[in-house]
Amino acid sequence: MAEPRRSRRRLYIVLGIVTAIVIYGLAVERTGVSLDEITSESRQTQLVRIIRALARPELVTYDFENANTDVEFFIPCQEDGNDRPTTTDGVTVTPGCGEPEQIVTVQGSRFEPFAEGRIQFIPDSEFEVTLPMGLFQADGNGHFSLDLELPDRPSNNPQIIRVQVPQRLGTWTNREEVWTDTNENGVIDAGILIEGGLEVTVEGVHVDTPAAALLDATAQVAEFVTTGDPIIAVDGPARGLTTDPIGESHSEITITELTVQTTSILIRIEGPEGTDISRWRVAIYEGTTGEVIGTSFLGDQIELSPRVSEQTKLTTEKIIDTVFLALLATTIGLSVALPLSFIAARNLMKDVSTTVIGLGLGLLAIPAGVALGAAYISLQRLILGDLINQNLVRFILVALGGLATFLLVRQIFLGSETRSTLVRTARALASMIAVSLALEGLFALLTQGGNALSEAFGVFDFVPGLFATIGEVGTVLLPFLTGLIGASIVLGLASRTAFWLNIHERAGLRAVTGFVVMALGGAVVGILIGAAIGWLYQIANPLATFVVPAIFGTLFGLFIAERGRRRGEIKIGLTVYYIARTIFNTLRSIEPLVMVIVFVVWVGFGEFAGALALALHTAASLAKLYSEQVESISEGPMEAVRATGATRLQTIIYAVVPQIVPPYISFTMYRWDINVRMSTILGFAGGGGIGFLLQQNIQLGDYRAASVQMLAIAIVVASMDYTSSKLRERFV
Amino acid sequence: MLQVEHLTKVYENGTVALEDVSFTLPDGQFMAVIGLSGSGKSTLLRCINRLVEPTEGRILWHGIDVTAAGQEELRRIRRRIGMVFQHFNLVNRSKVSTNVLAGRLGYTNPALSMLNHFEQADRDKAMKVLDRVELVEKSDSLASELSGGQQQRVGIARALMQDPEIMLADEPVASLDPVLAHSIMQHLESINKDDGVTVLCSLHFLDLVHRYSNRAIALFDGKLVYDGLPADIDDERFKDIYGHEAERIG
Numbered sequence: 014m015a016e017p018r019r020s021r022r023r024l025y026i027v028l029g030i031v032t033a034i035v036i037y038g039l040a041v042e043r044t045g046v047s048l049d050e051i052t053s054e055s056r057q058t059q060l061v062r063i064i065r066a067l068a069r070p071e072l073v074t075y076d077f078e079n080a081n082t083d084v085e086f087f088i089p090c091q092e093d094g095n096d097r098p099t100t101t102d103g104v105t106v107t108p109g110c111g112e113p114e115q116i117v118t119v120q121g122s123r124f125e126p127f128a129e130g131r132i133q134f135i136p137d138s139e140f141e142v143t144l145p146m147g148l149f150q151a152d153g154n155g156h157f158s159l160d161l162e163l164p165d166r167p168s169n170n171p172q173i174i175r176v177q178v179p180q181r182l183g184t185w186t187n188r189e190e191v192w193t194d195t196n197e198n199g200v201i202d203a204g205i206l207i208e209g210g211l212e213v214t215v216e217g218v219h220v221d222t223p224a225a226a227l228l229d230a231t232a233q234v235a236e237f238v239t240t241g242d243p244i245i246a247v248d249g250p251a252r253g254l255t256t257d258p259i260g261e262s263h264s265e266i267t268i269t270e271l272t273v274q275t276t277s278i279l280i281r282i283e284g285p286e287g288t289d290i291s292r293w294r295v296a297i298y299e300g301t302t303g304e305v306i307g308t309s310f311l312g313d314q315i316e317l318s319p320r321v322s323e324q325t326k327l328t329t330e331k332i333i334d335t336v337f338l339a340l341l342a343t344t345i346g347l348s349v350a351l352p353l354s355f356i357a358a359r360n361l362m363k364d365v366s367t368t369v370i371g372l373g374l375g376l377l378a379i380p381a382g383v384a385l386g387a388a389y390i391s392l393q394r395l396i397l398g399d400l401i402n403q404n405l406v407r408f409i410l411v412a413l414g415g416l417a418t419f420l421l422v423r424q425i426f427l428g429s430e431t432r433s434t435l436v437r438t439a440r441a442l443a444s445m446i447a448v449s450l451a452l453e454g455l456f457a458l459l460t461q462g463g464n465a466l467s468e469a470f471g472v473f474d475f476v477p478g479l480f481a482t483i484g485e486v487g488t489v490l491l492p493f494l495t496g497l498i499g500a501s502i503v504l505g506l507a508s509r510t511a512f513w514l515n516i517h518e519r520a521g522l523r524a525v526t527g528f529v530v531m532a533l534g535g536a537v538v539g540i541l542i543g544a545a546i547g548w549l550y551q552i553a554n555p556l557a558t559f560v561v562p563a564i565f566g567t568l569f570g571l572f573i574a575e576r577g578r579r580r581g582e583i584k585i586g587l588t589v590y591y592i593a594r595t596i597f598n599t600l601r602s603i604e605p606l607v608m609v610i611v612f613v614v615w616v617g618f619g620e621f622a623g624a625l626a627l628a629l630h631t632a633a634s635l636a637k638l639y640s641e642q643v644e645s646i647s648e649g650p651m652e653a654v655r656a657t658g659a660t661r662l663q664t665i666i667y668a669v670v671p672q673i674v675p676p677y678i679s680f681t682m683y684r685w686d687i688n689v690r691m692s693t694i695l696g697f698a699g700g701g702g703i704g705f706l707l708q709q710n711i712q713l714g715d716y717r718a719a720s721v722q723m724l725a726i727a728i729v730v731a732s733m734d735y736t737s738s739k740l741r742e743r744f745v
Numbered sequence: 746m747l748q749v750e751h752l753t754k755v756y757e758n759g760t761v762a763l764e765d766v767s768f769t770l771p772d773g774q775f776m777a778v779i780g781l782s783g784s785g786k787s788t789l790l791r792c793i794n795r796l797v798e799p800t801e802g803r804i805l806w807h808g809i810d811v812t813a814a815g816q817e818e819l820r821r822i823r824r825r826i827g828m829v830f831q832h833f834n835l836v837n838r839s840k841v842s843t844n845v846l847a848g849r850l851g852y853t854n855p856a857l858s859m860l861n862h863f864e865q866a867d868r869d870k871a872m873k874v875l876d877r878v879e880l881v882e883k884s885d886s887l888a889s890e891l892s893g894g895q896q897q898r899v900g901i902a903r904a905l906m907q908d909p910e911i912m913l914a915d916e917p918v919a920s921l922d923p924v925l926a927h928s929i930m931q932h933l934e935s936i937n938k939d940d941g942v943t944v945l946c947s948l949h950f951l952d953l954v955h956r957y958s959n960r961a962i963a964l965f966d967g968k969l970v971y972d973g974l975p976a977d978i979d980d981e982r983f984k985d986i987y988g989h990e991a992e993r994i995g
Contacts, residue, residue: 512815516815649830649832649833649834650834650835650836650837652796652830652834653828653830653834653835653847653900653903654836654847654850655796655823656794656796656823656826656828657823657824657828657847657848657849657850657851657903657904657906657907658820658821658822658823658824658825658850658851658852658907659820659847659850659851660820660850660855662855662859663850663853663855663858663859666858666859666861667836667839667843667847667850667858668836668847671836671838671839671843672836672837672838674838675838
């Protein structure tokens with residue numbers, strides 16, 4: 014008896030091992046695991062280069078100064094046949110002269126340890142020519158030795174082999190002033206005129222049509238030009254003067270370009286090369302009124318070395334965007350997930366049931382209610398028309414609508430609970446009208462007020478901007494809100510009707526009523542689904558999108574009605590639970606990185622698309638996590654509160670909510686943590702944030718820049734991790 | 746008067762928890778329900794306020810058919826039936842006073858109670874019932890900070906908030922040590938005697954049954970096997986109730 018069982022077990026073990034070997038063999042093959050690649054020389058060199066670049070994030074920029082060591086050299090050797098090595102300042106070339114394309118050895122000592130540099134040949138030429146010979150890196154003692162080929166540049170004059178080591182200017186304790194030298198001609202750009210003119214940017218100015226007066230070192234106006242129509246300056250240094258059109262001035266030093274940028278103006282000044290205009294000034298005028306806006310020296314574009322790199326500045330800006338993106342996504346996701354988590358909790362939904370008539374009427378009521386709400390808001394907007402653009406009307410709407418809402422809500426809250434259905438429905442309808450009028454006015458006011466105030470707030474224009482956005486979003490969402498209210502009103506009416514029918518009808522009649530309403534309800538649902546499919550797949554065939562779904566819906570409705578009639582009740586709660594769970598799981602399984610692609614198409618590249626994608630994923634994940642928390646609460650308190658005669662909603666507030674607050678806070682923190690991490694890579698798919706910079710730099714091969722972003726991500730994620738775990742400790 | 750007629754409960758997994766149970770409970774009685782674990786005591790109590798839906802049979806309370814009541818009516822019925830649980834069933838993370846006030850939810854406007862607002866009369870009443878169970882000074886503590894006996898007293902206070910006409914007590918002392926058990930039972934006794942509230946209490950220990958109740962019913966395997974005076978439970982009846990291997994102690 015035991016023998017066959019044991020041998021069968023052995024067989025299973027052997028089979029298991031064989032299967033495992035096959036699976037892992039396939040896995041290794043499919044993954045393309047290859048030691049050749051790992052050990053390949055070129056790959057290793059590249060890897061080392063990248064790792065070293067990553068280890069030195071480009072946080073600061075240094076300006077460089079070249080330290081040159083020049084060795085005199087003859088090609089070919091002179092008659093005396095002396096080819097002894099020549100040495101200058103620690104650099105020795107062996108032999109001391111040579112034929113073209115001969116190999117010579119260049120040795121150096123007394124350099125900085127590990128200093129990097131280049132070796133150039135400066136031929137005898139009337140032009141400034143340098144020929145590259147090679148690159149070197151000194152060893153730990155500052156030595157190097159290199160065999161290099163001489164260029165084919167014979168001459169009877171001495172020529173030069175130059176060892177050039179770029180040296181950083183300045184240290185953080187002793188920062189040096191450096192001039193910008195954009196065209197690398199060794200001449201300071203700012204303040205000294207160069208070939209092609211000098212570009213000066215005047216920051217912090219915005220005018221649509223600028224005019225500019227050029228003032229020399231003694232504050233005399235050298236010229237006064239504009240891009241627009243001629244004007245006369247009313248004040249400032251050029252007062253009383255009339256502008257010349259730009260480019261037509263006859264002065265020696267002249268403005269040739271005047272370009273408006275977002276917050277600055279770019280001016281190009283041309284004139285004899287080498288002229289020092291660093292004490293000259295330019296006065297910017299408003300080019301239509303002739304009023305002066307401000308003046309600026311031309312020579313004060315001095316920078317310091319070392320300084321915080323552009324990359325660091327950009328990264329800081331982007332990482333802040335990223336954190337805000339995550340914050341917004343978490344907030345939106347959280348507010349969607351909170352209410353949904355209750356309908357996705359099995360323990361709360363399993364007892365929610367309705368009768369056949371209740372379900373049928375409900376299916377009819379929801380679309381009807383949504384239609385009612387939507388129709389109402391269109392009517393309201395039609396009646397209000399352009400009136401909504403008047404502030405007085407808006408104020409009246411907010412005041413009257415708000416007052417009416419307050420009174421009605423007070424009624425609902427404080428009024429006695431038993432009232433006739435008619436009174437209840439009328440009160441609910443009145444509330445809907447009052448609320449939507451008040452909100453319409455409020456949102457219009459917010460939008461307009463926010464936009465109007467943004468000028469006054471200057472740098473803080475994002476504060477009124479927030480209100481303007483809330484107003485705009487509210488205006489867009491208002492029809493959804495009234496749809497929701499409409500649905501709940503009609504649903505309430507339907508449920509009371511259903512209750513009344515269930516009590517007052519005789520059993521036979523009740524069954525018939527059930528079949529009729531379920532058939533109608535099923536048909537409505539079928540038609541709605543049909544319409545959705547028709548829209549999605551662009552089917553213009555009414556038979557397929559209307560008749561067939563209606564028939565199927567009717568049949569399905571009748572089937573449910575029959576089932577419900579036999580069981581006496583329909584477990585609508587579990588159906589809702591399964592639908593909600595399915596939606597959450599589907600949404601959760603799509604990575605935000607993929608979702609962002611859809612949102613980029615919808616709202617364009619940038620942080621907004623990323624935030625929406627992340628918010629959707631957050632909503633689905635949090636709803637699932639939350640609802641699992643609801644499912645794991647202890648049932649006892651719920652039972653006890655239910656036993657006191659509390660409604661379902663009261664039971665949730667008093668027995669469920671206190672139990673889930675700590676885990677909810679904890680999960681929200683955790684999710685915010687995840688969102689910060691996710692938002693750092695959303696940019697890879699166009700979702701904005703720091704990922705965009707990172708991807709750009711990786712594709713450019715600029716690993717030192719990429720390293721700055723990685724460092725920023727690491728810092729932010731680690732500190733988020735730390736704070737959120739500390740905060741979670743406090744709550745759980 | 747509570748009338749239970751042919752009550753049967755079959756759970757969805759097929760377990761028959763109650764089978765054709767009938768009895769009548771006159772107002773003002775202290776009735777004990779005894780029986781082994783799993784004999785259907787809890788189910789019986791929960792069928793009365795429909796925390797568990799009966800499969801068959803009727804429950805009439807003051808002539809109203811509890812089993813046929815709709816949602817609204819059921820709420821109105823439930824709020825007159827207090828219930829105390831073996832594991833107290835307090836919301837641990839809420840304050841004692843909130844737990845007690847929850848007993849008033851059936852009388853409160855649902856919309857207002859969403860905002861955690863109770864009328865002043867209710868708040869005063871809460872302090873009064875807390876005073877009765879000697880826990881006034883604990884009203885601001887979290888329920889989880891209380892000892893077992895204290896928690897059960899909060900449970901009783903919560904039930905008292907309902908102004909109950911009948912009190913269902915599901916093994917109220919099974920999780921407490923014997924000394925505390927008497928303190929809790931005395932509270933129930935006082936509610937029965939002083940306030941005239943009918944009490945239906947399931948109990949494990951026969952000595953508690955003898956000491957506090959004036960009538961006992963016994964369930965075995967979901968069937969009613971005894972209905973009479975506690976004092977009349979002799980050795981033979983004891984074996985019917987608790988099975989033939991059971992030994993009587995105490």
